[in-house]
Amino acid sequence: MAYVAVKGGERAIDAAHAWRAEARRGDPAIPALSTGQIAGQLGRAVERVMAEASLHDPELAALAIRQAEGDLIEAAFLLRAFRTTLPRFGAALPLETGRMAVRRRISAIFKDVPGGQILGPTTDYTHRLLDFSLLDDPPPPPAPRAEDPPGPMPRVATLLEAEGLLRPEPPGEAPPFDITREPLAHPAPRDARLQGLARGDEGFLLGMGYSTQRGYGGSHPFAGEIRMGAVTVEIIPDELGFPIDIGEIVLTECQMVNQFHGSRTEPASFTAGYGLAFGQADRRAMAMALLDRAMQAAELGEAVTAPAQNPEFVLAHADNIEATGFVEHLKLPHYVDFQSEAEAVRRLRAAARAEAAE
């Protein structure tokens, strides 16, 4: 009888996993990818997985990408589930991006800025032609090196603040909110919003950020500065009481500058939206900065009319681990509820028929 076919779930699960494992590895005649190859040659994928998992570990991110067969949302999920089990030894000091070892730094709002414009290793001006020479991928010739080391590069936002043109950021006092430890309540404070955006799905950030440019939330953004490079991570161990350097990570930071018309208590100025992402991630950092600014609407007394200006809406839907789980859970059995709905629809139809017959 057909009903018996749903039994034996245990064997079915084991067989499904075995089949998946075989499919994942693919043709055994082709050498397996190493995590070093993934971390070294698929860096953008590794950085995205680290961002959405909220865990900086290129090697484990590479392992997750391989295990997930390149499904980056699944890879971020694997890495995040691992992150949850890790003990916390302490919190890093705020990263000083003003002292970044800059590899790339551009400002769209000034022709030149102190420290200069540095394109860095960008694809911005490549022609998007498939490069068939990469089928063999021979090592490229070495890139030219700058003769002089770059000079100091103050953040453009700092320069604008000095002139009073940019609304200064109030200094944070309390330890930042941590959405991975505490449930988020709305209206969410900005630190919680930024954390939510930092681990949000890149596609969602991009689409929502884009919507602000198309009129859904009136913003007039300028890319004040995008900088990318290595930043030192420091902690203060309890037993030492002074900061020590525990390593460095590569980050992309973006400050979007938007006009602010001023209010009854404040003169007109510019306001900033902030984006920060692991690795070289202009798109992610820029989209995040657009959304950060859009979500300040209520605080700045602007009309909240668009989805991107509604922090509850954005933060509740930005997390792709939550979203993919809930969308995909619809494939779990729902036949009990469907049966109750079917009975209800049959009752309603019978009632309608009886009424029509009268």
Next chain:
Amino acid sequence: MKGYNFAYLDEQTKRMIRRAILKAVAIPGHQVPFGGREMPLPYGWGTGGIQVTAAILGPRDVLKVIDQGADDTTNAVSIRRFFARVAGIATTTRTAEASVIQTRHRIPETRLRADQILVYQVPQPEPLYRLEPSRAAARRLHALAEYGAMHVRLYEDIARLGQVAISYDYPVLVNRRYLTSPSPIPAFDNPKLHRMAALQLFGAGREKRIYAIPPYTEVRSLDFEDHPFRPHRADAACALCGSRESYLDEVLTDDRGGRIFVCSDTDYCAGRAA
């Protein structure tokens, strides 16, 4: 399991969940926010129920896991294996033998006892979400016990269709105070919520909420005096055990309209058929 704490969660997380559970018991039906953790199973697969179970489970517990009333549905199998692996506890398919029962979408037909705990997996803990999608706004409505919108919604069904058209996740009022989602159980199961001897705990992982119905608590399905709540089941007998009281699954047997009905609660059915 090597490398992981008993029942997977670290002790600090368990304490946080245990505190939320105790407050939830003290305020029946109120959704207590908790710092839900990422679990190694996807959101929507029962991460809330799993966290609640992991926080209460001890080495002497006997765990039963059901999905759609059945022990052998794939997700029930998967969760039962998870706990057998990370907690090394005994599992059972027998309702009467279990000390903790984790469920998705059903309440067992067998009457539960005071020494048992029923843990529900909850996809959407907010009963008002279709009427008020902002959780911040919904929280205000709960604070004010302002549930008029839900009564209007039910009344509109009656005016338009002659009956309430909600057939599962039918909203209840717990202890005469909080409007509460019973999770997507069929409305047929709602009467079992009322004055149940077992403690009922509800975990919503993605939405990060825990709530509870203590033993013997009044749980009323929303209705009107002239349109009292009525649970429904398919008007048939189980093809395996003959039950005319249990909730039935409909199984299509061919493509010419052939169908049979069988008990959704596999343990209840097997016990009767034996």
Next chain:
Amino acid sequence: MNAIPDLPGFPDPVPDSQAAFRAILWAQSHPGAIVTPAPALIVPAPLPVAAGALLLTLADADTTLWLAPGFAPARDWLRFHTGAPEAPLSRADFVLAEQLPALETLGTGSDDSPHDGASLILPVAALGEGTRCRLSGPGIDGTGDFAATLPPGFAAFWAANHALFPRGVDVFLCAGSRLAALPRSVTLEVL
């Protein structure tokens, strides 16, 4: 650096705190029922064993504690084994009282977040004897009889607390190693 106390906490923290929690959960879901969360735990005097067990089970660095002056000898032990920082009475998650505090001095949560109401741990001389009460409400099948050596004014305190529902405090009465819970949802009538 915190002083390292002479007495250990739970001998086997993972199973011991789980067992204690289940006892406390039973008490909270069956108001008036008497449980023994950790029969073998040794705590510094004059802390009741049950109060020590409850705090070891539930308090940590993420919760705050207010300690009545008479329990100062247990301060280092609690601090070391729970890590819970102390806070003023009105902001403490766990209040370890000697006498019944005034309800207005305790955190009772807000209408939006009634779960922020404090847990009040109240030592009593005896459970199962003393003032006889009748309890009703969630967790109780009909009505339940209960007795404890309740402090003076407790009935009025409880009536005011219950009237705040869903705000309010939840009380854990501790006599030696035994504990009974009175969640705010319960109605108490002195017989």
